[in-house]
Amino acid sequence: MNKQKEKARHPFYEETIRTESVFEGRMISLQVDTVRLPNGETATREIVRHPGAVAVVAIVDGKMLVVEQFRKPLDKAQVEIPAGKLDAGEEPEAAARRELEEETGYRARSIRHLSSFSTSPGFAEEIVHLYYTDDLEQGEVHLDDEEFLTCEAISLEQAQRYIEEGKICDAKTLLAVYAWRMHALTGSF
Structure with a gap:
């Protein structure tokens, strides 16, 4: 049908x-x-x-890669998982791999799709495709001309603190932290 x-x-x-x-x-x-x-x-x-976006839960040495950048709509810096919009005609997995390397300097040898979700279905059509990898190798950072950020690897405890402090407050990163916690506790997503 x-x-x-x-x-x-x-x-x-x-x-x-x-x-x-x-x-x-x-x-x-x-x-x-x-x-x-x-x-x-x-x-x-x-x-x-919106063309859609991707985000990556990337774990290296038991810690999650995050980036901190200024978000003008919130008028403050945020800590988020690596993410970005889909380019025209780009497959989500290719975009996830691209964004991960561009923002963190890590390349995913393998990557797994976890979920796709709408961000605000009451007014936006944006779909975010969430991926997971813990199979990483060093690559190179390639930030866009208008992109200013820092990257760090944080523990689950640090992630929880960042949530409590409001440094992490976006839906994709909250979902990533909760998925990571579930994986740490049960071995699956």
Whole structure:
């Protein structure tokens, strides 16, 4: 069955009547859709379009690689796992390998997909593909021209402290820490 028919059959499906493009940026775009609600009324939905992203839980010598960088929307520095957006036509695994090496200088000899999740389904279509590796070799850091960050390897205890201190507060890194803890306790994800 095709996805359109499947969506149309859901009792809460919202049919798009009109789409207005509001902003086209280099990373995101914003549109306002007018939709028909299940009860026949209409409403508007503000939607952020994003190409998707990848993130990597990378463990080296029992510690997780993280980067610290300034995040303007929060107006503060954050500690996060290596991550970045998908380039046009890029496969998520290739992007995960690329971002890991660009930001940390480590290359994954093998890498495993853990999960794909939406970041804010109420207004954004972004999907993050989360990967795991503990099979690393030294590569080279290749930061983008507008990217300023530092990399460190932290213990599970340090990660927990960073969460308590608010240094780690983004969903992908919180999920990574909890997945890492689960793996440490049970041997699986």
